[in-house]
Amino acid sequence: MPTTGSPTAEKLTPAQAWSRLAEGNRTWAAGNRKCPEESVQRRQEAAPTQNPFAVVVTCIDSRLPPETVFDQGVGALFVVRTGAQTVDDLVTGSIEYGPVEHSTPLIVVMGHQRCGAVKATVESLEKNHPLPKHLNSIVDSVKPAYEQARAKGGDIVDQTIRSQTLSTVAKLAADPALSPMVGKGTLGLVAAYYSLDTGQVSVLQTIGFRPS
Ligand SMILES: [Zn+2]
Secondary structure, X not given: OOOOOOOOOOOOOHHHHHHHHXXXXXXXXXOOOOOOXXXXXXXXXXXXXXXXXXXXXXXXXXXXXXXXXXXXXXXXXXXEXXXXXXXXXXXXXXXXXXXXXXXXXXXXXXXXXXXXXXXXXXXXXXXXXXXXXXHHHHHHHHHHHHHXXXXXXXXXXXXXXXXXXXXXXXXXXXXXXXXXXXXXXXXXXXEEEEOOOOOOEEEEEEEOOOOO
């Protein structure tokens, strides 16, 4: 039986899809990555069609490529990456594509430790110094999470990273194309946090399913 999202793989539940990602992350964090499904044969099998089992939405940071930190291969994941996992209409369309067109059962939004985009946003807001051109769009998008984090106290950058991740998940869960699937139990969402220090992904929140 295939172990990753191959074209012939069975359709997973949201809990099963998360379980598969969590298992892959454990192998990465322990230094035992198996690098599955990267053979020439696998590439040829996947060429005609695809059936990924999860959408991963994360930051552009160079240290957390999703296929690596979840130990997955070709055809397993749809990946959408923006600074500080911010979303707008265009990005949301790319996230919707998997669940709407391929019945992908899981969306993971993953923030990460020491996020440079969030750090730059916090500095910009605290010094009242806008970033140049389009970079300031990220500041605008992260600002509500920054304000929530300020109200909570603690490490402002880390709290903003967590709030931003939860906020993105909440937006996606309320999305008109996605929320009916969440209601039916065919789509789950995870807000996750990646530690650069340990390589481990931890769960901040799940919506639409309980992790098994
Ligand atoms: Zn980042």
